[in-house]
Amino acid sequence: MQRHKRFLYQRYPNVEEVGMPSAHRISHVLLCNVTQRVSFWFVVTDPSKNHTLPAVEIQSAIRMNRNRINNAFFLNDQTLEFLRIPSTLAPPTDPPVPIWIIIFGVIFCIVIVATMLLILSGIQQHRRKNEGPSEMEDTEDKCENTITIENGIPCDPLDMKGGHINDAFMTEDERLTPL
Amino acid sequence: MACATGPDPPGDSSGDGGGEERPAWDNRLQYLLSCVGFAVGLGNFWRFPYLCQTYGGGTFLIPYLIALVFEGIPLFHIELAIGQRLRRGSIGVWMAISPYLGGVGLGCLTVSFLVSLYYNTILTWVLWYLLNSFQHPLPWSACPLDLNRTGQAICSLWPARDGPPVPGLVEECRDSSAVSYFWYRQTLNITADISDSGSVQWQLLVCLAASWAVLYLCVIRGIETTGKAIYFTALFPYLVLTIFLIRGLTLPGATQGLVYLFTPDMQVLWNPRVWLDAATQIFFSLSLAFGGHIAFASYNPPRNNCERDAVAIALVNSMTSLYASIAVFSVLGFKAVNDHGRCLDGNILRLINAFDLPDQSISRDDYTAVLARLNVSRPEWVAGLHLDACRLEDFLEKSAAGTGLAFIVFAEAVLHMPGAPGWAVLFFGMLFTLGLSSMFGNMESVITPLLDLGVMPRGVPKELLTGLACLVCFLSATCFTLQSGSYWLEIFDHYAAPLNLIFFAFFEVVGVVYVYGMKRFCDDIAWMTGRRPGLYWQVTWKVVSPLLLLTIFVAYISLLASTPPSYKAWNPQYEQFPSRQEKPYPGWVQAICVLLSFLPALSVPAVTLVQLLARRRRKQQDVQQDMGPKLQDGGVC
Helix, strand or coil: CCCCEEECCCCCCCCHHHCCCCCCCHHHEEEECCCCCCCEEEEEEECCCCEECCHHHHHHHHHHCHHHHHHHHCCCCCCEEECCCCCECCCCCCCCCCHHHHHHHHHHHHHHHHHHHHHHHHHHHHHHHHHHHHHCCCHHHHHHHCCCEECCEECCCCCCCCCCCCHHHHHHHHHHCCC | CCCCCCCCCCCCCCCCCCCCCCCCCCCHHHHHHHHHHHHCCHHHHHCHHHHHHHCCHHHHHHHHHHHHHHHHHHHHHHHHHHHHHHCCCHHHHHHHHCHHHHHHHHHHHHHHHHHHHHHHHHHHHHHHHHHCCCCCCCCCCCCCECCCCECCCCCCCCCCCCCCCCCCECHHHHHCCHHHHHHHHHHCCCCCCCCCCCCECHHHHHHHHHHHHHHHHHHCCCHHHHHHHHHHHHHHHHHHHHHHHHHHHHCCCHHHHHHHHHCCCHHHHHCHHHHHHHHHHHHHHCCCCCCHHHHHHHCCCCCCCHHHHHHHHHHHHHHHHHHHHHHHHHHHHHHHHHHHHHHHHHHHHHHHHHHCCCCCCCCCCCHHHHHHHHHHHCHHHHHHCCCCCCCHHHHHCCCCCCHHHHHHHHHHHHHCCCCHHHHHHHHHHHHHHHHHHHHHHHHHHHHHHHHHHCCCCCCCCHHHHHHHHHHHHHHHHHHHHECCHHHHHHHHHHHHCHHHHHHHHHHHHHHHHHHHHHHHHHHHHHHHHCCCCCHHHHHHHHHHHHHHHHHHHHHHHHHHHHCCCEEEECCCCCCCCCCCEEEECCHHHHHHHHHHHHHHHHHHHHHHHHHHHHHHHHHHHHHHHCCCCCCCCCCCC
16 A cells, blocks of 8 residues: 555645536645645635535535546655545456456367267277177187186196196195295 | 286286287376376375465474375385386276285275266366466456445455445345455355255256366377376476465465474374374375276386386476475465455554544564553543454465365455466466376276276277276266356265275285285395395385274274264355354265265275185086096196
8 A cells, every 4th residue: 555645634735627617726726735745625615606515516526536636746656645535446357258257168179079989989099990890800819818727727838827826836835935 | 836816817918908019108207297186186286385384384394104004105005116117007906916905996996986086177177277367357356246236346356344335236245255255256146055955057967078188189099199298287287386386485375484484393292183183184185096006007117117107207206295385374474464464454544544643654574562551541442443362373274175266265365466477377377287187097096907907998099998997977067067066076085985995905905915925026126126126115015004004994994983974055045144054964965974974985895705606616617627638737726
């Protein structure tokens, strides 16, 4: 938060460019309660009718021209505060399509395309594998695939196909080794 | 002679439902990265640092290391060893060890399924934030405007305290903070009560579909595809953590955060809660008893040094937790110092305005001296200002755990870094890949047992099974996209997983050591690794781990039973808003909590009963068939 230079006021000043009907001059803006910090109260008089202008009109005038007043002092809303006049916030710049939907669309499309590619390549592999072994179905293959059973215990060949321990083999080893 | 309780039922020489060769890892690195990715998850990031900070920093490491050595590593070694030896997923492994223990595998499958549901929902939230990070300014940096569009020009993260209420900002946002508003209202659109379900949030539903689609893409062919994806998803978080660490350490306030994190407080060791939390943290951090590590190890070549793997992966996991907590707390320290500075600035401004002092005459360092002086000279004025007590410790304590850390605290911290959108993209990208690699393990622990069981007929490709699994999970998880979804997610997180996993882990240890046989298990390990397990392993497996698990189980149950289950609701109508309102669970929700806690565990006695009945029926049939000639039944069963 920046330091505020505060104008404490009850009535409005009038600025010539606002275009009020009567001709106001700077001399018609009266200051009071001036402190060492740049903050003060002021009222605006209407010389023709000899009374002070109503607060509401001046408040709306200030709100309309806030930017020009700020620029005249090279200040902004944070550094020039009018008490009891809240500043008008700029409207948020909403893009027509929220950004997240755009990025989501991109990512989702990529994912869908990649998934389709993987599925299609999987189907192709599957089809190639199905055509392949069907040509090779001879008796030799059949013999290889049967499992020899000896004494009710299957004898798997001792290869790396599953790291299964051939029970018939291993237990004999265990009995013999300690000797 | 080994027989029916041996590893292979006759005729089934491979473990794959398709009748093909069991798939295998391309290389050892893929396997290690998969296990590390599964173990290292969101918990390493948002649970461990919180525990460290709550339980006196450096002192928490003592119970943590003890739990790692006596509980984490032995259990982990058992899982890897039996998976590698028996070459099956969790159901197949337990059926092979003993048909009566098949329920353990079934229970692990159920818990993995439940965890997948809500874990991927968290990833959905991360994805939503990630998608929203590609804009400047970030959407959670400022409150949205109300319709009349007036108000103080400074849309600050602090609620307005000066003067009358400010129109212009949405009230809920103004009273809490922009970050909280974005999380609770614009993301979750949360209701004030769990019984009020609200409607499905379409933006979350769409993100949920996207995250399940991404997950399906990665697990579509099992380890063939996850093995490729894991290179990125497991290594990217480390890269981002390093970047955040370097950036965090160069930010002002990092040292305060780290000092606060690691300041030891020895008194904390007398609190039994610390030991319980350390044990459970190690347990869940390593993702034990899900069946995921069993599944991963089952794709290994049989002669692989699983002992070395177990120790290495567990150590990597713990190191990652420490590394992440350093990165997290350096950023949190920066955030705390930042917030503290802004609090001071607010007070200084009020002092200057009230006492008509010159602009910028009080610096942050002079503040306390000037305040003391003013308090002496004009105490009633100072009291009338209602200054905030700005203490750095209060801001440091504001860290959080879980989703609060990521989506509120860290999201806000990222806002203050220069180049905020870039940091936000990196951060949420890291969270997404962290969670995704854990999800690979979860999905494998669901899919591998189903494949081994041969649920699908032979001709059906694996892609269809994984697709169906992802589809079922996605449809079930849509309940978390309701407005009350995050309350339900908390329930699942607290009740579905912890008790059941500890229960299954206990049966794992007991089943392997006492049912399978310690001697046989040691022989298997000697065959696989070339070395018999030493005294440390034998003692921990036989005595220490089962006792520890039993103690944790009992302590956890008593903890759950002693505190009446309640939840913290986000209720804008609450008097003390933005504090969350503590509400008890309604009766039907409590019933669901109890169901979630015990139903998966019931599969163990259920399957045992079924097997007993089946065996008795088979014995009766055998007795009837004994009328005919005796068949030579070689196996001495």
